[in-house]
Amino acid sequence: MAYKGWEMPEVKVKFVSLIRDYTGVKETTINIPKGAKLKDLISILEERFPGLKKIKEKRINIIVLADGQTVHEDSQDISVYKKIVLLPPASGG
Amino acid sequence: MPTGKIVYNINEVFSELNKLSSSLKKYGYEGGGALVIFIGYVKGVVEGKKVFSLEYEAYEPLASEKLKEIALSEASTDGVLDIAIYHLVGELKPGDPAVYIAVYAVSRGEAFATARRVLERIKKEVPIFKLEKREDGEFWVIGDRRRIRRELSQS
Numbered sequence: 001m002a003y004k005g006w007e008m009p010e011v012k013v014k015f016v017s018l019i020r021d022y023t024g025v026k027e028t029t030i031n032i033p034k035g036a037k038l039k040d041l042i043s044i045l046e047e048r049f050p051g052l053k054k055i056k057e058k059r060i061n062i063i064v065l066a067d068g069q070t071v072h073e074d075s076q077d078i079s080v081y082k083k084i085v086l087l088p089p090a091s092g093g
Numbered sequence: 094m095p096t097g098k099i100v101y102n103i104n105e106v107f108s109e110l111n112k113l114s115s116s117l118k119k120y121g122y123e124g125g126g127a128l129v130i131f132i133g134y135v136k137g138v139v140e141g142k143k144v145f146s147l148e149y150e151a152y153e154p155l156a157s158e159k160l161k162e163i164a165l166s167e168a169s170t171d172g173v174l175d176i177a178i179y180h181l182v183g184e185l186k187p188g189d190p191a192v193y194i195a196v197y198a199v200s201r202g203e204a205f206a207t208a209r210r211v212l213e214r215i216k217k218e219v220p221i222f223k224l225e226k227r228e229d230g231e232f233w234v235i236g237d238r239r240r241i242r243r244e245l246s247q248s
Contacts, residue, residue: 021233060235087222089236090217090219090221090222091234092151092156092192093215
């Protein structure tokens with residue numbers, strides 16, 4: 001399906017720690033279809049960075065921040081946000 | 094005043110710890126009778142393997158905000174007078190302190206319980222990550238115990 005520019009909002013995605021290892025870059029900018037859900041974003045990112053598939057393979061429960069807020073629902077429309085951050089589970093202390 | 098922050102230099106923590114004796118007096122007059130200090134430090138052996146270093150990374154400013162939030166919310170516990178949390182980041186060696194938690198309370202029960210709760214919350218809620226460099230390779234520590242061998246992406 002072809003999308004027009006305005007239907008594909010631009011979003012900046014940051015990768016932290018282990019996830020940065022899997023992509024090989026700290027951040028990227030991508031266009032995602034309007035109304036895209038988290039799984040759509042992940043599919044687009046996996047196409048660009050195949051290393052990201054290891055997150056599922058290794059069953060790592062990543063944390064997703066959208067404009068600073070944690071994304072809890074898979075059904076949430078994330079195309080409305082400007083900045084997404086993918087983080088692994090915390091391991092401080 | 095409850096404090097929670099990421100620090101990049103251990104001297105910053107030492108200067109805070111030097112203030113402890115005067116703080117005891119201050120909190121003593123406010124009814125305090127217990128100070129519990131927890132110091133978490135880097136292990137030199139994990140899973141039977143020698144550890145060279147532990148590289149801590151914080152996602153800022155969120156990590157400092159979360160530390161502050163934990164300090165503020167736990168300091169409102171009944172019987173707790175004040176809390177200070179300092180978490181170091183960067184490359185630390187075995188025996189280096191990584192996290193300091195100080196809890197001033199009316200008595201030992203609240204002090205010990207709160208210090209423990211603060212530590213558990215730091216481990217789960219604060220975006221701090223660590224890479225363990227040891228004799229058999231490099232491992233990302235996931236959550237409290239899980240380790241994933243480091244493999245750099247080909248993409």
